[in-house]
Amino acid sequence: MELKKIDKPDLGLFLQNLIKDFQVEGVKRKGQSVYGQSFFYGSINAPDELCLDFDCTTMPPKKYFIPPKEELLKFTIAPKPEVAEVIESKPLIIFGVHPYDLKAVNQMDKIFSEGNPDPNYLKRREGILLIGVDPTKVSPRSFWNSMEAASVSSGFDLMLTDIGESYLVEVGTDKGGNLLKKYAKVSSVTKEEEQKRIDVRSKIWNMCKKRALNFPMRELPSLLVNSLNSPLWDEKASKCLSCVTCNMVCPTCYCFDVWDDVELDLTHGQRYRRWDGCLASDFAKVATGENFRETRAARYRHRFLRKGQYLFSKLNDAACVGCGRCAAYCLPDIADPVDVFNRLKEAVK
Amino acid sequence: MNHSMPDGSPYVPKWAEISRIEKLTESEKLFELRLSNGQPLGHKPGQFVEVSVLGIGEAPISISSPPINDNSFELAVRKVGNVTNAMHNLGVGGKLGIRGPFGTNFPIDEAKGKDILFVAGGIGLVPLRSFIKFVLENRKDYGEVTVLFGARNPSEQLFLSELEQWRGRKDISYLETVDRADENWKGNVGVITTLFPKVQVDPAKTICVVVGPPVMYRFVIMETKAKGIPDKQIFLSLERRMKCGLGKCGHCQINNIYVCQDGPVLRYSDIFALEEAL
Numbered sequence: 001m002e003l004k005k006i007d008k009p010d011l012g013l014f015l016q017n018l019i020k021d022f023q024v025e026g027v028k029r030k031g032q033s034v035y036g037q038s039f040f041y042g043s044i045n046a047p048d049e050l051c052l053d054f055d056c057t058t059m060p061p062k063k064y065f066i067p068p069k070e071e072l073l074k075f076t077i078a079p080k081p082e083v084a085e086v087i088e089s090k091p092l093i094i095f096g097v098h099p100y101d102l103k104a105v106n107q108m109d110k111i112f113s114e115g116n117p118d119p120n121y122l123k124r125r126e127g128i129l130l131i132g133v134d135p136t137k138v139s140p141r142s143f144w145n146s147m148e149a150a151s152v153s154s155g156f157d158l159m160l161t162d163i164g165e166s167y168l169v170e171v172g173t174d175k176g177g178n179l180l181k182k183y184a185k186v187s188s189v190t191k192e193e194e195q196k197r198i199d200v201r202s203k204i205w206n207m208c209k210k211r212a213l214n215f216p217m218r219e220l221p222s223l224l225v226n227s228l229n230s231p232l233w234d235e236k237a238s239k240c241l242s243c244v245t246c247n248m249v250c251p252t253c254y255c256f257d258v259w260d261d262v263e264l265d266l267t268h269g270q271r272y273r274r275w276d277g278c279l280a281s282d283f284a285k286v287a288t289g290e291n292f293r294e295t296r297a298a299r300y301r302h303r304f305l306r307k308g309q310y311l312f313s314k315l316n317d318a319a320c321v322g323c324g325r326c327a328a329y330c331l332p333d334i335a336d337p338v339d340v341f342n343r344l345k346e347a348v349k
Numbered sequence: 350m351n352h353s354m355p356d357g358s359p360y361v362p363k364w365a366e367i368s369r370i371e372k373l374t375e376s377e378k379l380f381e382l383r384l385s386n387g388q389p390l391g392h393k394p395g396q397f398v399e400v401s402v403l404g405i406g407e408a409p410i411s412i413s414s415p416p417i418n419d420n421s422f423e424l425a426v427r428k429v430g431n432v433t434n435a436m437h438n439l440g441v442g443g444k445l446g447i448r449g450p451f452g453t454n455f456p457i458d459e460a461k462g463k464d465i466l467f468v469a470g471g472i473g474l475v476p477l478r479s480f481i482k483f484v485l486e487n488r489k490d491y492g493e494v495t496v497l498f499g500a501r502n503p504s505e506q507l508f509l510s511e512l513e514q515w516r517g518r519k520d521i522s523y524l525e526t527v528d529r530a531d532e533n534w535k536g537n538v539g540v541i542t543t544l545f546p547k548v549q550v551d552p553a554k555t556i557c558v559v560v561g562p563p564v565m566y567r568f569v570i571m572e573t574k575a576k577g578i579p580d581k582q583i584f585l586s587l588e589r590r591m592k593c594g595l596g597k598c599g600h601c602q603i604n605n606i607y608v609c610q611d612g613p614v615l616r617y618s619d620i621f622a623l624e625e626a627l
Contacts, residue, residue, distance in 0.1 A: 072358065072360040073358070073360055073361065075403045075404070076403075077403045077404050081364070081403055081444050081446075083361055083362060083403070083446065084361075085357055085358035085360065085361045086358075087358060111597070112597070115595070115596050115597075115610070116355075116359060116595040116596060116597070116610075117355050118359075118595070118597060119355050119357070119358055119359070120358070120360075228624055254597075254599075255598055255599030255600070256592070256593075256597075256598050256599075257592055257598070257600075258360075258406070258407060258592040258593065258598065259406065260403065260404050260405060260406045260407075262404040266404075269403065269404050271360065271406075271407075273592075273593075273598070276598070276599070276600075278599060278602075283590070283599075283600060284589065284590050284600060285590060286430075286588060286589070286590050287408070287429045287430025287431075287433065288429055290562075290563055290588070292563075292589060292590070292603075292625065293625065298625070302602075302625075305604070306602070309604075309605075310602070310604055310605050313605055314605075
């Protein structure tokens with residue numbers, strides 16, 4: 001493992017240099033909301049716009065990998081029908097991604113490269129460099145420590161940890177190493193500083209233990225299989241607005257709809273995909289009117305099963321990283337996985 | 350991240366030209382198509398394609414013909430949604446975008462040397478026809494063949510000239526019913542399960558293939574169970590909402606399976622325990 005140090009005053013310089021050559025997207029501070037101070041990913045045009053002491057952004061960085069609306073084809077309807085593929089990619093640095101969101105990106109990488117590889121995702125992904133950062137704060141609804149998402153061993157090009165007067169930087173890839181060489185003023189790391197990174201990390205991991213599953217995350221698939229008929233699904237879903245917020249803010253929700261848009265001249269158009277969510281009432285509805293998950297409870301249960309069982313078998317891991325965004329932004333506050341999973345566990349004891 | 354980048358977008362359709370249109374009922378038409386590149390579609394009975402009408406969208410449509418020598422293929426389509434309504438407005442020479450074929454096929458090999466019981470409800474006959482015709486074209490490869498077909502009423506029967514042939518064939522048993530008869534109907538009246546008492550099967554060597562509306566499956570399965578046909582010898586084709594056909598978009602998911610990839614043809618023994626399958 002290659003570990004370097006950037007003194008805090010020099011981080012701005014690093015960022016300034018990156019901005020000259022790259023589009024840099026990073027975490028920015030937004031105003032206070034009913035949820036408290038909020039943070040979001042946006043373009044960083046000056047070093048002081050970047051905020052690295054955030055607890056959790058409102059939206060995960062998935063918009064950079066899977067745009068909310070992504071063109072797949074351009075087409076001409078008349079006089080002669082023609083289509084042209086659209087596969088877009090541009091170099092991008094995302095600065096300030098917490099480990100749980102990196103874990104989600106790793107899962108998306110796997111999902112979009114396996115089976116039928118998805119060139120739109122993969123091409124876009126190739127252009128993206130990820131600079132991770134260890135959290136210094138824990139959002140009130142986060143439980144990533146329970147979901148084995150407190151740290152990741154790969155998926156970042158660089159990984160920063162705030163150890164006080166400086167950031168330690170772990171080099172994850174050659175591309176990341178080259179960025180440091182070319183754009184940053186770094187120094188070597190002492191044994192004490194290395195130890196400090198371990199201490200800082202365990203401190204923040206401990207802070208995330210306040211909200212936790214009461215059982216090992218690896219038990220989720222069997223727990224869920226045994227909870228198919230739990231009354232909890234109906235109880236929770238009776239308040240569900242089918243608004244899909246939980247899907248939208250989730251870093252591991254990647255379902256999409258495919259749609260055609262026609263220009264006003266009626267001869268040209270685009271086919272695009274856009275985020276969709278399994279909580280939407282028509283998600284499984286076909287043209288004849290048959291709806292294969294007609295009730296809110298069926299849709300609500302599907303999401304938890306998908307996270308904790310269906311995708312588990314594909315990923316050998318839960319497709320929930322414990323960011324807590326679904327819990328934070330669900331208006332009727334029924335989406336909290338900690339509450340759902342712990343109550344299911346309680347019920348089967 | 351290790352992956353192989355595919356050569357192009359899997360979302361780009363190939364073009365196919367409509368070479369023949371046959372009106373089947375008031376709401377269903379048969380489209381005979383040929384790919385513009387002159388190649389065969391390369392499908393097996395039971396698979397489906399994603400059909401594009403540019404500007405309207407894409408819809409999954411099952412292929413109704415077995416692979417045919419002249420490279421044509423047939424889609425029988427009920428006008429029910431945006432894409433299928435747009436298809437019904439097209440004429441011969443019209444172009445459609447085609448992606449696929451996708452999904453699993455009917456057990457054409459596994460059924461060889463065995464008896465086959467086909468059970469079709471309504472437009473379930475559309476996909477099943479690809480297998481029935483395949484079997485009739487390769488008749489000597491298969492044992493006793495029984496076709497059960499149920500429609501809501503006589504005017505909703507599809508492929509009338511073919512049904513007429515099947516009625517006359519000595520090498521298959523064809524039984525039909527309608528839920529509601531009209532004044533000209535002389536045959537059986539009742540739902541499809543009312544045909545089962547008329548059928549004799551050797552359960553050990555019978556492959557049963559069932560396609561129909563979602564509500565039909567559990568009642569037909571009760572009949573096949575009563576006849577002693579093992580679950581692993583029963584195949585179903587399931588309908589679901591689909592967008593990508595590639596196992597990604599999530600719409601067709603039933604528990605761990607993606608119907609567009611792991612289906613649409615599924616073995617009953619593999620899915621009977623799935624909570625949302627039937």
